[in-house]
Amino acid sequence: MNVRSQVEKIPAHPAASSIPFRHYFQAIGAVVWKDLVAEMRSRELLSGMLVFSLLVILIFNFALELDAATRVSVTAGVLWVTFTFAGTLGLNRSMAVEKDNGCLDGLLLAPVDRSVIYFAKVIANLVFILLVAAIVLPLYSILYNVNLFNLGLIWVIFLGAVGYVSVGTLLASMAVQARTRDILLPILLFPIVIPLLVAAVKASSGFLQGLELAAIQPWLTLLVVYDVIFTAVAFMVFDYVVEE
Amino acid sequence: MQAQPRVLTILDYASALLLTLATGMVFFYAPTEAVMGLVQKVFYFHTATAWVGMLSFTVSLGAGIAYLRTGNRRWDLVVLASVEIGMVFMLIAIIMGSIWARPIWNTWWTWDPRLTTVTIMELIYAAYLMLRQGIEDPDRRARFGAVYVILGFVSVPLTFFSIRIFRTIHPVVIGGSDPQATGSFDMTARMLQTFLTSLVVFSLIYVDMLWHRIRLGELADKVEQLKLRLS
Numbered sequence: 001m002n003v004r005s006q007v008e009k010i011p012a013h014p015a016a017s018s019i020p021f022r023h024y025f026q027a028i029g030a031v032v033w034k035d036l037v038a039e040m041r042s043r044e045l046l047s048g049m050l051v052f053s054l055l056v057i058l059i060f061n062f063a064l065e066l067d068a069a070t071r072v073s074v075t076a077g078v079l080w081v082t083f084t085f086a087g088t089l090g091l092n093r094s095m096a097v098e099k100d101n102g103c104l105d106g107l108l109l110a111p112v113d114r115s116v117i118y119f120a121k122v123i124a125n126l127v128f129i130l131l132v133a134a135i136v137l138p139l140y141s142i143l144y145n146v147n148l149f150n151l152g153l154i155w156v157i158f159l160g161a162v163g164y165v166s167v168g169t170l171l172a173s174m175a176v177q178a179r180t181r182d183i184l185l186p187i188l189l190f191p192i193v194i195p196l197l198v199a200a201v202k203a204s205s206g207f208l209q210g211l212e213l214a215a216i217q218p219w220l221t222l223l224v225v226y227d228v229i230f231t232a233v234a235f236m237v238f239d240y241v242v243e244e
Numbered sequence: 245m246q247a248q249p250r251v252l253t254i255l256d257y258a259s260a261l262l263l264t265l266a267t268g269m270v271f272f273y274a275p276t277e278a279v280m281g282l283v284q285k286v287f288y289f290h291t292a293t294a295w296v297g298m299l300s301f302t303v304s305l306g307a308g309i310a311y312l313r314t315g316n317r318r319w320d321l322v323v324l325a326s327v328e329i330g331m332v333f334m335l336i337a338i339i340m341g342s343i344w345a346r347p348i349w350n351t352w353w354t355w356d357p358r359l360t361t362v363t364i365m366e367l368i369y370a371a372y373l374m375l376r377q378g379i380e381d382p383d384r385r386a387r388f389g390a391v392y393v394i395l396g397f398v399s400v401p402l403t404f405f406s407i408r409i410f411r412t413i414h415p416v417v418i419g420g421s422d423p424q425a426t427g428s429f430d431m432t433a434r435m436l437q438t439f440l441t442s443l444v445v446f447s448l449i450y451v452d453m454l455w456h457r458i459r460l461g462e463l464a465d466k467v468e469q470l471k472l473r474l475s
Contacts, residue, residue: 167395170391170395171392171395174375174388174391174392177379177384177388178375178378178379178388179378179379179380180374180377180378181378184374184375184378187371187374188371188375188392191364191367191368191371191396191399192368192395192396192399193399194364194399194403194406195399195402195403195405195406198403198406198407199406222402222405222406225402226402229398229402230395230398230399233394233395233398234395237312237391237394237395240312240387240390240391241387241388241391243387
């Protein structure tokens with residue numbers, strides 16, 4: 001909280017405290033746009049995540065011997081492990097780019113609330129992870145002859161991805177400022193997203209096995225609760241993570 | 245170097261004495277449980293150490309929030325001290341639980357909600373310690389540590405609920421006992437007295453250790469400052 005009050009005291013940025021609601025969203029949009037354009041031009045983050053995801057699925061193929069019988073029960077697990085690993089890669093990269101080129105300092109100097117940066121990064125990371133999912137799902141369907149075009153599953157992936165990036169973005173912005181940043185992010189992130197993964201895997205396999213909604217409902221509720229709680233907590237503490 | 249406060253010395257002796265007393269009560273005062281026999285005696289210290297673990301993680305959350313609000317370095321020392329103590333006591337609780345579970349559940353380990361949650365909790369706080377190690381700037385280290393402690397603490401109950409939906413076999417001795425649980429029992433008056441004594445004793449040991457650890461942290465800070473002045 002003290003950061004925001006400091007910002008208010010600085011007369012050079014009167015806009016910081018009196019930004020109207022519309023400008024807040026415009027600022028978020030601008031930062032998201034910047035991320036997407038940078039990714040469109042370099043394509044290093046998305047291509048890295050994609051190739052990595054395919055490799056993970058390939059490894060699972062050999063490690064688990066994904067024959068028709070096992071496929072039914074492990075598909076949800078394989079998908080979520082793939083998204084989790086690829087997601088770590090993407091999150092680390094997206095924050096490391098900001099940190100290494102000094103872009104983060106530039107963003108922090110902008111006369112906008114710090115939470116704008118947080119939400120913009122969350123949205124950009126969400127877009128990346130959903131794009132990866134959008135390519136991996138059909139590929140997985142073709143490779144293993146399972147129908148993954150299930151509206152319920154897509155919902156679960158969306159809810160899971162929201163929770164994952166809301167925690168992941170916060171932790172990645174912490175990890176890139178540490179000396180041991182490459183190994184730190186998964187270690188910090190995985191124990192905290194375990195409830196999310198449990199719920200996401202259970203809900204996904206519920207939808208894939210065609211269970212009725214009442215049986216899946218508790219997991220969906222847990223996903224929503226996780227998303228709400230962690231977005232709120234991350235929003236509250238993000239100021240302390242980027243403070244200099 | 246300042247001398248150790250008198251109260252702390254008294255606390256040292258008191259906790260050592262009381263620990264002996266509690267051990268004596270466990271073995272000679274509390275009756276042997278009819279079904280499980282001697283192995284049930286693990287329960288008194290198992291619950292007490294698990295309680296200290298939970299207490300210290302809660303204290304570290306409070307201290308973490310206090311640090312973010314005030315920016316006072318002392319709170320960071322409290323977070324670190326409490327996390328370290330909590331991890332050790334939780335580990336003791338897990339090991340004691342395993343010793344009990346071997347004859348009662350016929351396995352050292354099972355993926356029951358409580359057991360899984362506690363393991364993940366240990367991993368979260370281990371990650372906290374690794375995060376601290378990776379950052380040199382003490383101010384930033386304290387801030388990130390406090391943020392991570394808050395996030396970790398929030399995720400623990402969610403982890404518990406997520407695994408709870410599978411049925412649990414861990415007995416609940418205090419309040420609403422589930423007869424389905426393997427190895428649950430009713431406490432007699434003497435058992436209850438022993439149990440409460442161990443709770444109090446271990447809480448006292450916690451306070452004593454926390455105090456020592458904070459003092460150690462303060463002294464380390466002072467050494468650091470003296471070194472800086474020399475160079």
